[in-house]
Amino acid sequence: MRIRDVGISVFVLLLPVIAGAQQRDSTRSEVREDLEQALEDFDSDNLDMNSEQLVQLLQDMSARPVNVNQADLHMLMQVPGINLKTARAIIRYRRDVKPFEALQELTKVTGIGRVTYEKIHPYVTIGRGLELSSRLFTDRRYWTNGSRFQAFTRYQRDLQESRGYRESPEEGGYLGGPAKYYQRMDYQSDHLSANLTQEKDAGEMLPGPMQFDHQSWHLALENNGRLQTLVAGDYSLSFGQGLVLWNGGVFGKGSNVTGAPNRSGRGIKPYTSAQETNYYRGAAVTYGGRFQLTGFYSSRRRTASEISVDTVRFPTESGYHRTMRQQARRGNLRQCLYGGHIRVELPVGFIGATGYQTTFDRYVAASDQDYARYDFEGISASTIGMDYSLLLGPAVAFGEAARSKNGGWGVLGGVESSIGPDTEVALAYRNYQKEFQSILGDGFGEGSGTPKNEEGIYLGLQHTHGDNIILTAYMDQFRFPSARFGTHQPTRGYDWLGKAEMEIMPGVDAYLQVRGETKEDEYEVTDELGRFRRELGTSRRSSIRGHIEYWVNDDVRLRSRAEWVRSREAGETAETGLLLYQDLRLVLGEKLTLDTRITVFDTGSYASRVYQFENDLLYVFASQPLFDRGQRMYLLVNYEPFSFLEIWAKVGLTKYEDRQVIGSGLNEIQGDTRSEVGVQARIKF
Template identity: 55%
Template sequence: MLKKLLIAVAVISAGTSSFAQQPDTTDSEVRDDLERALENIDPEDTDLNAEQLTRFLQNLAANPIDINTAGIDDLLQVPGLNLRLARAVLDYRNDVKPFESVDELREVPGIGRVTLDRVRPYVTIETGPGLRALYTDPRYWTSDSEVEFFSRFQRSLQEQEGYRRPDSTGFQGSPVKYYHRLQYSSNHISANLTQEKDAGEPLKGLSGFDYTSWHLALTDNGKLQQMVIGDYSLSFGQGLVLWNGGAFGKGREVIGTVAKKERGIHPYTSSMEANFFRGIAATYGGQFRVTGFYSAQRRSASVINEDTTRFPSDDGMHRTRTEIAKKGSLKQNMAGGRVRLALPFGIIGATGYHTSFNKQIYPGSAVYNAFDFRGRQTSALGVDYKLLLGSTLIFGEGARTKNSGMGLITGIETPIRNNTGLVIAYRNYQKNFQSVYGAGFGEQSGEPQNEEGIYIGLSHELSSKILVSAYFDQYRFPAPRFGTHQPTQGVDWLGLVEVQLHDDLQLYLQGRGEYEEDEYEVQGPYGRSLRKLDRSRRSSFRLHAEYRVNPRVRLRMRGEWVRSKPPGAPAEQGYLVYQDLRYQPNSRWTFDARVSVFETDSYNSRVYQFENDLLYLFSNTMLYDQGQRLYLLANYEPYEFMEIWAKFGITVFENRQVLGSGLSEIRGNTRSNLGVQVRFVF
């Protein structure tokens, strides 16, 4: 069957070369940004909150920022713009003239072709007159109103072990994952209701969803910048104290992702069941802004005894009776605030909070748990800055937690002549830095703790068609981390050459490597297990090409080779090859298809591929052993107010007859899934 589908894809791509229609380039560029951010991450890493980052970029593209009216904070949300470039946009608009087209951004000092291509999907020029801020006028509150409803169904087509167990140890619900959302938004109001049940979770009527989220929000009302009642996220400074909602990390964008761009208070609409706050939050002011927030919510945690639990979990799974018993087992309160001053030469801010639990938190007795948070309450305070010295951006944040743990990140981002960019950043998160809501830049995702490192990134335009980028990151872990009993260190590097051969053909060549100390066990002379320290090595080389055959057909091809050497074990290899097709027969239909072939020696030499998916979803599929994968994605817009998506994916393994383990075990060599989504916008 797979061979027939591969032939069908080839026939479609060969038979459509004579069509002509304007492609949806904005959608493609947003997907490229998502791929840059997500393609190198581990799909099992739940701390990245990639869905929130996906929603953020796609919402920003759907509601682009008007560069003739946007303030500094609005411009800083645009991928590709830092504080220096955002200031330059404002200076051009105020000192020269308002922009007449997005292409006129090329006239702004520091913005070249590459930067313009990055920002284009997220900016616009509004032509209509604005409405005066008359709060008693209903038109003020309803301007640019939009009502959105969408519903999504997903399920695995193979039966897992958890559904075959009729007793209390199995999954208590159906294998369908169901999600729906209803949202009203205008220029100044937002209201949202989100509900979801994961596969295996029980559902008892509309009020019986495992997860329900809601908010009411006021946005951009004079000096009341933002006010949210209900669920919200907080992203301030460089993320050492408070950061929800995902962020770009180390990857192909070597310059612009180190210095974070704070989003402040943001109404929460994600299906992620953790990493948000529930209560009230508001930001008031102009150049000087004050933010306050309070949250009270129940979290899921493993119960040790009546008065003690583990730290709350983030997976949001409540499928078995054991998992259901964890739900709402811990109550958490949090209160805090932020002050921020915007100056002609930069932004300075301070953020702090205090949080408490109704039970004692015990992280565990493992060596790597020695410096984790334990107790009933903690707090954190940080000061952050972004300063402009000429064309050089200086950024950083220093923070301290209640137990006297310290965290610091500081760096510079500067152009070297007109065609070269450089960033250097140093971070030092002490082993006892217990920032439970933080997400600082570094090697480890999630909470910034137990890490010191220096990052150097360099990007150079050899010509208008060739961009060369590289980074080097050296780091160490002063205390044991997961899986080790001693301090370790490592090095991570990336080299990238992007070539625009002509308007319809681009390619890039990427090399990446990581060398990190790790432990492994050996048998001692008397049969005792001994732990030894060795260096694990992983490197990969990728060739990726994209060719637009005509305005209706786009092809992508990739070949990737991976070499992995675990500590104390022989080296392994793996490869991935795929052919990707996008076909747009008309303005109503878009089809995506991909056939992938992979072979790796084991999980250690696994490969990843970013996949197009249903709206607001991301898919970074991890593949290992031997097999093939196919996915088909269709998007249909029968009316202006209605869109439908459907995705089918299947992975066939050549050398396995059992997939997964435990309650997720599938008997057989095939894993397939189906997803359907409908969206109405009025």
């Protein structure tokens, strides 16, 4: 059956079901559905190594929601969808009107309509039971209030054997087996947190039960009066708009068009992720109230490619130690970090300042490629910056300015505002000089990673029409003052998105999304003498997506999607890609849920690739490019036989119609099929 015939069949099967739509009970709107919606924005080229950290942050926040009756301004602003203006309105309502007695009362707060409420409600609560004074530090109940213990164990592997396992380690093959192991023990209460995370990637060795390739731990005190946070062990740092320090991943440009440019620094967070490189190890503390001081120190081993005995490249981000060569350079570079952050709460918002100094015990050399001409080189680096978030009438003004040790500057500034009762707008400008070397930052921009070599202006708009229609759009224009990866000269471009969401009838939601990007790229041509020459051309990529979701009843959900992509790389001819999928969720009682999906895809090459976010084991982020021609299916089972035990199992299979070799290098698989399995169990009390 051809791909277009499969797609037509999928949607024809769905039509009679839609015709008999029944109303879905609003109480069935579970947290995982809201997470799915948020994470769909990751099915783009903005994926980075820290996506898993953001997934875990959101899922942890949904497990420990923010108390809207007690949280201060800063804590409320950590909730996705709440900015400074909304947070102040919540505090004003509970102070001047009455405390919240039900979550639905949040819609009575100025600035919180249906759209905002649906975005924030998985992460907030009205409070619970015992509320103890911070003076009762000697009371055992103070430390155990809201306590939760959980222990995870996870097993994942590909079923086909790749080239890395067929070759001996002496020939460059993998040292360990194909299984990926993960385990974690975690205790959290309202004021105390302790965690141990261990992981071994596929291909890495596991010499003994406690000799995992990656081990992370922490012991932390949180929300203890003026002692806001105290962490010993592993932690992350996120301040201001991310121009100086930011760990843990962020939502980039996507359907959250008005909130994307404006970040609320999370400060110190105890680290629990299995991502192996994006954290610090040592101690960190935040103390104060309206005036807060943060200090931190870290010393940890990193892995870097070696140039000579005393010179290395900048530390790698993959965390893989699968071959003898990778294992030999594991932890071959020590990085120390110290610094601090000051934050002052004003009647109209916040201002803050951040600074750090980091040193390496070996000289770090930049690449000799044109795109790395202004990259960091040396033994030490430092960056300082000032940030603000201020309420100016109906608008929230936000921004940060930072300077690196070499004199380079980075600046971001913008406003969010309502224009009428149903429309919101965001405008942001960024200018990261090519000399700016904020090696530990992650600012808003076209590309993920450190903010550098970019200038751009962003405009986002959201309009709610009645109770059933939401219209969103953004336009972002950018330029790169110096060469970027893959080019040898300055380039420019722009991208845009338009999306219309509609509740067709109770229980039936749909959206249409159109997206495009145009930017300059270089390509090679051959002249009449047979010489290669690089020329500047234009790359274009656009997509149209139609998506419909329907709850047949409280226990059956159907999703259908069609997406068409057109891509033309500089100097090449245009090609297209197509993705169709049918998704089914079955809620078989309170203890058992099944998710399954069948996807068909047909693309010209990797250039016209398509993406889809998949449900997976808890804390696992699954979104990968699909290209060439084939089908993919998966089945995910979530079973909770007892209140203290939860089990997940997933099997996935991708079959290609036009390939007999999948992957390349040590990941090369012979054949046309790739499949994987995963099992996870969680004990919780």
